[in-house]
Amino acid sequence: MEMHRDDLGARLGMWIFIFTEILLFGGLFLVYAVMRHRYSDEFHQAAHQLNAFIGTVNTVVLLFSSATVAMSITAVQKGEKRKGVLFIFITLVCAGIFLFNKYLEWGHKISIGLYPGSEMMVGLKHGYILFFSLYFFMTGLHMLHLVIGSIILTIIMVKILIGSINPGKYTLLENGGLYWHLVDLIWIFLFPLLYLIT
Amino acid sequence: MTQTETHITDYRVYLWVLLALLIFTTITITVTWIDLSAFTVMVALIIASIKSFIVLRYFMHLKFESRMFTVFVVMVLSIYVLVIGLTFFDYLMR
Numbered sequence: 001m002e003m004h005r006d007d008l009g010a011r012l013g014m015w016i017f018i019f020t021e022i023l024l025f026g027g028l029f030l031v032y033a034v035m036r037h038r039y040s041d042e043f044h045q046a047a048h049q050l051n052a053f054i055g056t057v058n059t060v061v062l063l064f065s066s067a068t069v070a071m072s073i074t075a076v077q078k079g080e081k082r083k084g085v086l087f088i089f090i091t092l093v094c095a096g097i098f099l100f101n102k103y104l105e106w107g108h109k110i111s112i113g114l115y116p117g118s119e120m121m122v123g124l125k126h127g128y129i130l131f132f133s134l135y136f137f138m139t140g141l142h143m144l145h146l147v148i149g150s151i152i153l154t155i156i157m158v159k160i161l162i163g164s165i166n167p168g169k170y171t172l173l174e175n176g177g178l179y180w181h182l183v184d185l186i187w188i189f190l191f192p193l194l195y196l197i198t
Numbered sequence: 199m200t201q202t203e204t205h206i207t208d209y210r211v212y213l214w215v216l217l218a219l220l221i222f223t224t225i226t227i228t229v230t231w232i233d234l235s236a237f238t239v240m241v242a243l244i245i246a247s248i249k250s251f252i253v254l255r256y257f258m259h260l261k262f263e264s265r266m267f268t269v270f271v272v273m274v275l276s277i278y279v280l281v282i283g284l285t286f287f288d289y290l291m292r
Contacts, residue, residue, distance in 0.1 A: 008264065011263070011267075012266075012267070015267060015270060015271075016270075019270070019271075019274045022274060022275075022278065023274070023278065026278045026281070030281065030282060030285060033282065033285075033286075034285065034286070034289055036239075037286075037289070052227075056223075056227060059223055060220065060223065063216060063219045063220060063223065064216065066216075066253065066257050067212045067213065067215065067216040067257070069257075070207070070212045070215075070256070070257045071209050071212050073207075074206060074207055074208070074209055074212070077206045078206065174259075177257075177258075178258055181253055181257045181258045184253060184257070185250055185253055185254070188246050188249045188250055188253065189243075189246050189250075191226075192226050192230075192242035192243075192245070192246055193239075193242065193246075196226060196227065196230045196242060197230065197238055197239055197242055
C-alpha cells in the first residue's frame with residue numbers, strides 16, 4: 001500500500017514557515033526604520049564604515065546561487081540527476097564564497113575593535129552603536145540562515161545522489177529551494193539598507 | 199504517486215531572471231552615486247521590492263503555484279506594511 005502524500009500541503013507548510021521568518025526579519029527591519037529615522041545623520045555616517053564592495057560581491061554570489069537552486073529543480077524534474085547534483089554543488093560553493101567574504105568583512109571589523117560590547121563601540125555615539133549592533137545582528141542572523149540552508153542543501157544533494165529525491169518525488173528539494181530563496185530575499189533588502197544608503 | 203505539480207521551467211528562464219536581477223542590482227548601486235537626498239531610501243526600497251517580486255514569482259514558483267499561495271503572500275506582506283505604517287503613525291505623533 002502506498003503511503004499518503006500531500007505535496008501541495010508540504011509546500012504550503014513551508015510557505016507558512018517562511019511567513020514566520022519574514023515577520024522575524026520584519027521586526028528587525030522595523031527597528032532599523034525607526035532608528036534610522038531618529039538618528040539619520042549618524043546612521044548615514046556609520047554606513048560608510050561598511051565595505052560596499054564585499055557587499056556587492058556577496059549580492060551577486062547569492063543571486064547566482066538562487067538561480068542554480070531553481071535550476072536543480074528543473075534538472076530533477078527532467079530526470080537529469082547529475083545536473084541536479086551539480087547545480088546544488090555550485091550553490092554550496094557560492095555559500096562558501098559568501099561565508100568567506102563575511103569572514104573577511106567581520107574579521108576586519110573585529111580586528112579594529114568594532115564588535116558589539118567592545119570598548120571602542122561602547123564609546124561611540126548612540127546612533128553609531130545602534131547601527132553597528134543592527135548590522136551585526138541582522139547580517140549574523142542572515143548568516144545563520146545561510147549556514148542552515150547549506151546543511152539542508154547538502155542533505156538534499158545526497159538524497160538526489162542516492163535517488164530518494166527523483167522525478168516522481170522532489171518536494172524536499174522544492175522546500176529546500178524555497179528556504180534558500182528566502183535567504184536571498186532577505187539579503188536583497190539588507191544589502192541596500194546597510195551597505196548602500198550612505 | 200507522482201508530483202502533483204507538473205510544470206517544468208526551462209533553464210533559460212532562470213538565466214533571464216538572473217540577468218534581470220543583476221541588472222536591478224547594478225541600478226541600485228548606480229543610483230547611490232547620485233544624490234537623491236530624501237528619495238535615496240525610497241528608490242532603494244522600490245528596486246528591492248521589484249527584485250523580491252521577481253524572486254517570489256519565478257524562483258519561488260508563485261507564478262506556477264495555486265492562486266492560494268499568492269493570496270497568502272500578499273496578505274502577510276500587507277500585514278507587515280500595516281505594522282510599519284502604524285508604528286510610524288504612533289512614533290511621529292508623539
